[in-house]
Amino acid sequence: MEKATPKVRKRTFTIVEQACHEIHGFKKLYEELQDKILLSGQSKSTLTNYGRKVAQISLHYGKLPQNITEKEVNRYLASIARNAKTPSLSDFKFYVHGLRYCYRLLGMNDKALKLPSIHEPQKLPVVLNRQECIALFKAPELLKHRVQLSLIYSAGLRAGEASRLKIADIDSGRMMIHIRQSKFNKDRYVPLSPRILEGLRKYYYACQPVEYLFNGNSAGSPLSIKGMQWALREAVKKCKLQKGISLHTLRHSYATHLLEEGMDIVSIKELLGHERIQTTMVYLHVARPNRTNLFSPFDRLYKND
Numbered sequence: 001m002e003k004a005t006p007k008v009r010k011r012t013f014t015i016v017e018q019a020c021h022e023i024h025g026f027k028k029l030y031e032e033l034q035d036k037i038l039l040s041g042q043s044k045s046t047l048t049n050y051g052r053k054v055a056q057i058s059l060h061y062g063k064l065p066q067n068i069t070e071k072e073v074n075r076y077l078a079s080i081a082r083n084a085k086t087p088s089l090s091d092f093k094f095y096v097h098g099l100r101y102c103y104r105l106l107g108m109n110d111k112a113l114k115l116p117s118i119h120e121p122q123k124l125p126v127v128l129n130r131q132e133c134i135a136l137f138k139a140p141e142l143l144k145h146r147v148q149l150s151l152i153y154s155a156g157l158r159a160g161e162a163s164r165l166k167i168a169d170i171d172s173g174r175m176m177i178h179i180r181q182s183k184f185n186k187d188r189y190v191p192l193s194p195r196i197l198e199g200l201r202k203y204y205y206a207c208q209p210v211e212y213l214f215n216g217n218s219a220g221s222p223l224s225i226k227g228m229q230w231a232l233r234e235a236v237k238k239c240k241l242q243k244g245i246s247l248h249t250l251r252h253s254y255a256t257h258l259l260e261e262g263m264d265i266v267s268i269k270e271l272l273g274h275e276r277i278q279t280t281m282v283y284l285h286v287a288r289p290n291r292t293n294l295f296s297p298f299d300r301l302y303k304n305d
Contacts, residue, residue, distance in 0.1 A: 080092070139239050152250045182273055
């Protein structure tokens with residue numbers, strides 16, 4: 001009886017690998033793009049997003065991006081808008097920004113300037129009020145999750161920052177938290193809340209984490225962002241909150257509440273680790289002004305009734 005021939009699984013090439021193979025010169029361009037992004041301190045996700053989009057449009061026209069005309073770029077973006085059931089703004093953004101990055105890398109600034117502008121909708125962030133925060137932090141059954149969500153809010157952490165926090169980053173002597181190599185490869189310190197320190201100590205003695213403050217499936221490995229998102233979703237369900245809440249909502253709430261309590265916008269910028277003050281200034285539109293004489297004119301219509 002003949003033995004069955006084992007099936008050989010064919011390797012699937014990524015869109016970037018396909019472009020490197022099919023378009024002469026693309027590999028060299030991609031390597032230059034990779035070096036530029038690495039040296040500028042931008043994240044790997046920036047390279048991934050830019051690289052994929054530049055590879056896709058290059059494969060579509062069968063030529064390097066510098067040889068794609070302005071009309072061809074506009075035609076390609078328009079075809080995406082027509083054919084997509086739900087056109088994604090991020091898709092357009094990464095196509096345009098990726099091409100612009102390439103053109104500037106190649107010294108083709110005129111070509112970069114001719115790319116379409118991306119006007120993102122100016123949406124204000126979702127912010128929790130103080131009562132909602134208290135309810136949310138009480139909701140999780142596990143002490144680990146209660147401490148985790150409270151810590152993210154108390155220090156205005158990004159999800160990735162909370163995931164990567166190590167036990168050694170909690171400096172109880174100076175009452176500071178050391179955030180290491182976050183966005184833009186920057187370190188920063190944020191104040192450690194005394195009440196959060198109490199919760200962290202209870203959590204530490206109960207759960208005995210190793211190396212990372214919040215361990216994943218095995219000791220010594222960080223808890224994934226997905227794990228933190230799950231804990232938040234369960235807490236939101238339990239509280240029956242109707243707002244669209246994400247882990248980043250806790251960071252938005254932190255910044256807004258600091259502003260409402262009287263902290264200046266420059267200090268908040270530094271605590272959040274923002275590169276530009278304009279990013280922080282969005283909270284000026286969300287925060288409730290710290291004045292007591294505010295009212296609605298509607299109330300004055302009936303004040304004599």
